[in-house]
Amino acid sequence: xxxxxxVENQExxxxxxxxxxxxTGNIKSNANIQVNGKIxxxxxxxxxxxxxxxxxxxGGIKANNTKVIGSVQGNIENKEDLEIxxxxxxxxxxxxxxxxxxxxxxxxxxxxxx
Numbered sequence: 001x002x003x004x005x006x007v008e009n010q011e012x013x014x015x016x017x018x019x020x021x022x023x024t025g026n027i028k029s030n031a032n033i034q035v036n037g038k039i040x041x042x043x044x045x046x047x048x049x050x051x052x053x054x055x056x057x058x059g060g061i062k063a064n065n066t067k068v069i070g071s072v073q074g075n076i077e078n079k080e081d082l083e084i085x086x087x088x089x090x091x092x093x094x095x096x097x098x099x100x101x102x103x104x105x106x107x108x109x110x111x112x113x114x
Contacts, residue, residue: 016036017034021038022039022040027039032048032049032050033063043061046063051067051088056072056073060074065078065082065083066081069085070088070089072092075093077094080096080097086103090106093109094112095112095114
Protein backbone atom coordinates (compact mmCIF):
# COMPACT_ATOMS: atom_id res chain seq x y z
CA UNK A 1 0.00 0.00 0.00
CA UNK A 2 1.44 3.35 -1.02
CA UNK A 3 0.97 6.32 1.28
CA UNK A 4 1.32 8.71 -1.64
CA UNK A 5 0.73 8.39 -5.34
CA UNK A 6 3.98 7.19 -6.88
CA VAL A 7 5.58 6.28 -3.54
CA GLU A 8 5.44 2.60 -2.78
CA ASN A 9 7.30 0.48 -0.26
CA GLN A 10 5.68 -2.92 0.00
CA GLU A 11 8.35 -4.30 2.33
CA UNK A 12 7.29 -2.15 5.27
CA UNK A 13 4.20 -2.56 7.39
CA UNK A 14 1.85 0.27 8.29
CA UNK A 15 1.06 1.81 11.66
CA UNK A 16 -2.36 3.41 12.02
CA UNK A 17 -3.45 5.61 14.91
CA UNK A 18 -7.26 5.39 14.96
CA UNK A 19 -9.65 8.33 14.92
CA UNK A 20 -10.75 7.74 18.53
CA UNK A 21 -7.18 7.41 19.83
CA UNK A 22 -5.17 10.06 21.70
CA UNK A 23 -1.58 8.90 22.02
CA THR A 24 0.84 10.68 24.34
CA GLY A 25 4.47 9.84 23.64
CA ASN A 26 6.89 9.53 20.77
CA ILE A 27 6.57 7.08 17.86
CA LYS A 28 9.72 5.71 16.26
CA SER A 29 9.24 3.22 13.45
CA ASN A 30 10.47 2.01 10.08
CA ALA A 31 6.87 1.65 8.86
CA ASN A 32 4.49 4.02 7.14
CA ILE A 33 2.45 5.89 9.75
CA GLN A 34 -1.11 7.09 9.30
CA VAL A 35 -2.66 9.32 11.94
CA ASN A 36 -6.44 9.58 12.12
CA GLY A 37 -6.57 10.64 15.81
CA LYS A 38 -4.34 12.79 18.01
CA ILE A 39 -0.67 12.40 18.89
CA UNK A 40 1.03 14.46 21.58
CA UNK A 41 4.65 13.66 20.80
CA UNK A 42 7.15 13.28 17.99
CA UNK A 43 6.86 10.95 15.00
CA UNK A 44 10.00 9.51 13.42
CA UNK A 45 10.08 6.98 10.57
CA UNK A 46 12.28 6.06 7.63
CA UNK A 47 9.13 5.87 5.49
CA UNK A 48 6.03 8.03 5.05
CA UNK A 49 3.60 9.85 7.34
CA UNK A 50 -0.02 10.68 6.52
CA UNK A 51 -1.94 13.07 8.78
CA UNK A 52 -5.60 12.57 7.84
CA UNK A 53 -8.41 15.13 7.91
CA UNK A 54 -9.34 15.96 11.50
CA UNK A 55 -6.13 14.43 12.88
CA UNK A 56 -3.81 16.49 15.08
CA UNK A 57 -0.11 16.05 15.80
CA UNK A 58 1.33 18.16 18.63
CA GLY A 59 5.01 17.47 18.07
CA GLY A 60 7.55 17.19 15.31
CA ILE A 61 7.70 14.81 12.36
CA LYS A 62 10.81 13.32 10.79
CA ALA A 63 10.10 11.16 7.73
CA ASN A 64 10.85 10.39 4.10
CA ASN A 65 7.55 11.89 2.83
CA THR A 66 4.73 13.57 4.71
CA LYS A 67 1.20 14.48 3.65
CA VAL A 68 -0.80 16.78 5.92
CA ILE A 69 -4.56 16.91 5.50
CA GLY A 70 -5.16 17.61 9.20
CA SER A 71 -3.06 19.72 11.57
CA VAL A 72 0.58 19.60 12.74
CA GLN A 73 1.90 21.81 15.53
CA GLY A 74 5.65 21.20 15.39
CA ASN A 75 8.60 21.13 13.06
CA ILE A 76 8.72 18.80 10.05
CA GLU A 77 11.92 17.38 8.56
CA ASN A 78 11.57 15.35 5.34
CA LYS A 79 14.06 13.73 3.01
CA GLU A 80 11.78 14.02 -0.02
CA ASP A 81 8.24 15.42 -0.39
CA LEU A 82 5.97 17.38 1.92
CA GLU A 83 2.41 17.84 0.70
CA ILE A 84 -0.13 20.08 2.40
CA UNK A 85 -3.74 19.57 1.33
CA UNK A 86 -6.24 22.39 0.92
CA UNK A 87 -7.42 22.05 4.53
CA UNK A 88 -4.02 21.08 5.99
CA UNK A 89 -2.24 23.30 8.50
CA UNK A 90 1.32 23.32 9.80
CA UNK A 91 2.50 25.58 12.61
CA UNK A 92 6.25 25.03 12.76
CA UNK A 93 9.42 25.12 10.70
CA UNK A 94 9.86 22.90 7.66
CA UNK A 95 12.93 21.28 6.09
CA UNK A 96 12.17 19.33 2.91
CA UNK A 97 13.45 18.63 -0.58
CA UNK A 98 10.10 19.29 -2.32
CA UNK A 99 7.06 21.23 -1.11
CA UNK A 100 3.55 20.94 -2.54
CA UNK A 101 0.88 23.21 -1.09
CA UNK A 102 -2.66 23.02 -2.39
CA UNK A 103 -4.73 26.22 -2.50
CA UNK A 104 -5.98 26.85 1.04
CA UNK A 105 -3.16 24.95 2.78
CA UNK A 106 -1.57 26.90 5.65
CA UNK A 107 2.04 27.15 6.84
CA UNK A 108 3.05 29.30 9.80
CA UNK A 109 6.81 29.02 10.12
CA UNK A 110 10.08 29.02 8.22
CA UNK A 111 10.66 26.85 5.13
CA UNK A 112 14.07 25.49 4.14
CA UNK A 113 14.15 23.52 0.88
CA UNK A 114 17.38 21.56 0.49
